[in-house]
Amino acid sequence: TQLLEQSPQFLSIQEGENLTVYCNSSSVFSSLQWYRQEPGEGPVLLVTVVTGGEVKKLKRLTFQFGDARKDSSLHITAAQPGDTGLYLCAGRRGGSNYKLTFGKGTLLTVNP
Amino acid sequence: NAGVTQTPKFQVLKTGQSMTLQCAQDMNHEYMSWYRQDPGMGLRLIHYSVGAGITDQGEVPNGYNVSRSTTEDFPLRLLSAAPSQTSVYFCASSYMEGPWYGYTFGSGTRLTVV
Numbered sequence: 001t002q003l004l005e006q007s008p009q010f011l012s013i014q015e016g017e018n019l020t021v022y023c024n025s026s027s028v029f030s031s032l033q034w035y036r037q038e039p040g041e042g043p044v045l046l047v048t049v050v051t052g053g054e055v056k057k058l059k060r061l062t063f064q065f066g067d068a069r070k071d072s073s074l075h076i077t078a079a080q081p082g083d084t085g086l087y088l089c090a091g092r093r094g095g096s097n098y099k100l101t102f103g104k105g106t107l108l109t110v111n112p
Numbered sequence: 113n114a115g116v117t118q119t120p121k122f123q124v125l126k127t128g129q130s131m132t133l134q135c136a137q138d139m140n141h142e143y144m145s146w147y148r149q150d151p152g153m154g155l156r157l158i159h160y161s162v163g164a165g166i167t168d169q170g171e172v173p174n175g176y177n178v179s180r181s182t183t184e185d186f187p188l189r190l191l192s193a194a195p196s197q198t199s200v201y202f203c204a205s206s207y208m209e210g211p212w213y214g215y216t217f218g219s220g221t222r223l224t225v226v
Contacts, residue, residue, distance in 0.1 A: 031211035042116075042202050042217025043155075050211050088155070090215075098143045098162065098208040100215060104154035 004103035023089035118218035135203030
């Protein structure tokens with residue numbers, strides 16, 4: 001059983017479209033992070049959310065942590081080809097500040 | 113540039129051969145870990161360390177050994193390579209205190225076992 005379920009698994013859209021990807025769990029997390037991984041590279045941290053209901057914005061990317069701290073979403077406005085990559089969510093559970101649990105990721109392709 | 117350095121970038125092994133994947137970080141991170149990434153399987157934790165001299169197993173440790181003699185280095189040893197170990201391997205490091213710190217990943221080692 002995957003602790004963090006990401007959906008959709010694959011997403012292919014045209015430049016300029018908006019999209020939302022989801023990260024869901026039945027467990028509570030003390031914090032949740034989003035990473036982006038480009039082909040041939042390791043994942044790179046985009047954001048950390050800690051408080052239930054928290055919303056953070058990074059240019060055209062909006063991240064939200066669910067009120068119950070069991071889920072998160074990533075919304076991209078006016079997607080660009082440079083947004084193409086694998087988006088991974090990762091959570092820390094209470095009592096373990098260093099171990100992250102990763103979802104399997106959403107592979108996003110933005111076509112010009 | 114500060115970060116996590118992994119070597120080699122690519123490697124082809126024959127079944128039964130052994131090798132060591134190198135990982136070094138210069139950020140004084142206490143926590144270091146090794147993951148393998150396979151299509152449809154996501155990132156799976158192999159081994160991790162919370163400081164020099166301290167290591168522990170992750171979810172897929174069989175066939176791999178680690179040691180941590182210094183804060184900076186965390187090599188991963190394949191004892192007798194098998195085709196099932198064909199994968200992309202990532203080393204990651206982090207501070208341990210507080211929820212804000214993310215993992216810094218290396219750029220990966222693509223390993224093929226034939």
